[in-house]
Amino acid sequence: MKMLVADDDRDLRELIGFTLSQAGYLVVKAGDGPDAVRLFEAESPDLVVLDINMPGASGFQVCEAIRKRSRVPVIMLTVRGEEEDLVRALDLGADDYLTKPFSPRTLLARIKALLRRAGMENSAPLSAGRLSLDIDEHTVRIGEAAPVRLTRLELRLLQMLVANAGHTVSTDRLLIQVWGRREGTDRQLLKQLVHRLRQKIESDPTTPQLLQTAAGAGYKLIIA
Amino acid sequence: MKMLVADDDRDLRELIGFTLSQAGYLVVKAGDGPDAVRLFEAESPDLVVLDINMPGASGFQVCEAIRKRSRVPVIMLTVRGEEEDLVRALDLGADDYLTKPFSPRTLLARIKALLRRAGMENSAPLSAGRLSLDIDEHTVRIGEAAPVRLTRLELRLLQMLVANAGHTVSTDRLLIQVWGRREGTDRQLLKQLVHRLRQKIESDPTTPQLLQTAAGAGYKLIIA
DNA sequence: GCTGCCCGTAACCGCTTTATAACCGCCCCG
DNA sequence: CGGGGCGGTTATAAAGCGGTTACGGGCAGC
Numbered sequence: 001m002k003m004l005v006a007d008d009d010r011d012l013r014e015l016i017g018f019t020l021s022q023a024g025y026l027v028v029k030a031g032d033g034p035d036a037v038r039l040f041e042a043e044s045p046d047l048v049v050l051d052i053n054m055p056g057a058s059g060f061q062v063c064e065a066i067r068k069r070s071r072v073p074v075i076m077l078t079v080r081g082e083e084e085d086l087v088r089a090l091d092l093g094a095d096d097y098l099t100k101p102f103s104p105r106t107l108l109a110r111i112k113a114l115l116r117r118a119g120m121e122n123s124a125p126l127s128a129g130r131l132s133l134d135i136d137e138h139t140v141r142i143g144e145a146a147p148v149r150l151t152r153l154e155l156r157l158l159q160m161l162v163a164n165a166g167h168t169v170s171t172d173r174l175l176i177q178v179w180g181r182r183e184g185t186d187r188q189l190l191k192q193l194v195h196r197l198r199q200k201i202e203s204d205p206t207t208p209q210l211l212q213t214a215a216g217a218g219y220k221l222i223i224a
Numbered sequence: 225m226k227m228l229v230a231d232d233d234r235d236l237r238e239l240i241g242f243t244l245s246q247a248g249y250l251v252v253k254a255g256d257g258p259d260a261v262r263l264f265e266a267e268s269p270d271l272v273v274l275d276i277n278m279p280g281a282s283g284f285q286v287c288e289a290i291r292k293r294s295r296v297p298v299i300m301l302t303v304r305g306e307e308e309d310l311v312r313a314l315d316l317g318a319d320d321y322l323t324k325p326f327s328p329r330t331l332l333a334r335i336k337a338l339l340r341r342a343g344m345e346n347s348a349p350l351s352a353g354r355l356s357l358d359i360d361e362h363t364v365r366i367g368e369a370a371p372v373r374l375t376r377l378e379l380r381l382l383q384m385l386v387a388n389a390g391h392t393v394s395t396d397r398l399l400i401q402v403w404g405r406r407e408g409t410d411r412q413l414l415k416q417l418v419h420r421l422r423q424k425i426e427s428d429p430t431t432p433q434l435l436q437t438a439a440g441a442g443y444k445l446i447i448a
Numbered sequence: 449g450c451t452g453c454c455c456g457t458a459a460c461c462g463c464t465t466t467a468t469a470a471c472c473g474c475c476c477c478g
Numbered sequence: 479c480g481g482g483g484c485g486g487t488t489a490t491a492a493a494g495c496g497g498t499t500a501c502g503g504g505c506a507g508c
Contacts, residue, residue, distance in 0.1 A: 411495080411496090415495090415496065415497070415498090416498095418496090418497090419496095419497070419498070430497090437496070437497090439495080439496080440495080
């Protein structure tokens with residue numbers, strides 16, 4: 001999730017940026033109005049935090065420009081407690097409005113509420129070690145490599161392993177999770193599925209580094 | 225548009241009620257927590273204004289109860305300026321949080337912003353990347369090209385995709401959104417609809433640039 | 449009643465995914 | 479030493495999925 005922070009106050013900009021980074025978001029920073037608009041178009045962020053008082057173009061103008069082409073969530077900031085500003089900001093299409101000073105916790109809480117309302121809180125990628133799983137996209141990423149597409153079953157298997165990263169998951173539990181309780185040839189299916197998954201995520205599938213076998217017990221995901 | 229106002233302070237309740245009535249909304253009033261829950265279930269309001277300090281059941285409890293069964297927009301009020309309360313309220317699923325005293329204008333502005341975000345106000349032109357959707361006109365525009373007319377189903381499909389632009393939307397969600405849950409041949413319907421939509425919006429329908437398939441997962445709109 | 453559009457239904461194709469089966473090597477254990 | 483169980487690998491068959499074409503019924507407007 002990428003967010004644009006636009007504020008001419010360098011300290012505050014860095015503070016907000018740091019807060020958002022800590023919360024697991026990618027951050028793009030702008031120091032003035034035109035910069036904000038340019039970065040918005042270049043980066044297509046998923047949310048914008050916008051100061052009203054900025055050189056070049058006021059936050060109002062930036063907000064207006066953004067709303068002409070996008071419904072992205074916008075939170076506006078101001079030092080003044082003027083009601084006029086609040087009404088104007090929200091009328092221009094902003095979603096929320098905070099008066100400085102505010103605490104990082106407050107900002108984060110409001111951002112989360114807004115993302116939830118905008119229906120973007122999902123697709124929070126599960127991750128374990130260098131591995132991050134995107135359930136919606138059916139992809140997994142190892143380190144900075146390009147995402148790898150997973151099939152339905154591969155996704156369910158890996159989801160189970162990631163959820164229990166570092167611990168062995170018994171074959172029985174895996175079978176139940178992935179296929180939903182069956183008998184007979186199931187052991188074979190799991191064998192096959194693990195093999196195919198290894199081909200996709202291991203750099204050398206013959207000597208697994210991530211998806212290791214716990215002989216007689218099950219499989220486990222190694223968190224590096 | 226019907227709104228529920230829950231506050232044990234009679235004067236404030238009436239003031240808020242009056243403000244909302246003036247703005248053209250229907251208002252239902254509750255004086256305590258249990259009353260609020262009961263009225264919520266009976267009246268199915270489109271938005272809830274909820275005081276935190278109430279006899280019977282606190283605003284938190286009421287909010288929790290509401291969120292168990294509905295995603296209706298909720299704005300919470302408090303006399304205290306405690307950050308704890310704000311974080312807790314928003315974590316419980318509230319959408320906004322106001323500290324008393326506040327002016328009617330502020331409340332109205334925030335309500336409007338929230339309704340807009342919740343998509344309960346019409347004629348908000350959606351757009352994503354070079355693509356902009358006009359719900360009222362049933363048209364879509366790609367870049368500067370002439371608007372293309374869409375059918376009812378095509379519009380709903382594209383609306384869903386635009387709302388989640390850049391992210392994969394599962395076939396299930398699309399089916400529910402466009403047709404409203406059915407069985408049997410549904411997969412075929414979506415296949416068809418996507419095909420027809422591509423004919424209209426893709427410059428080369430055989431190699432989609434905008435409406436791409438996420439195999440085994442769903443479809444996604446690419447934001448250029 | 450004719451025409452054109454919308455949309456549901458079906459059939460076909462090529463490709464991917466999943467199921468089934470067979471074979472291999474290994475280790476444990478009598 | 480020789481099964482037998484287990485896990486890995488390879489091969490092949492079956493099922494499913496997505497794209498495409500075609501057809502027909504319903505309905506509005508002329």
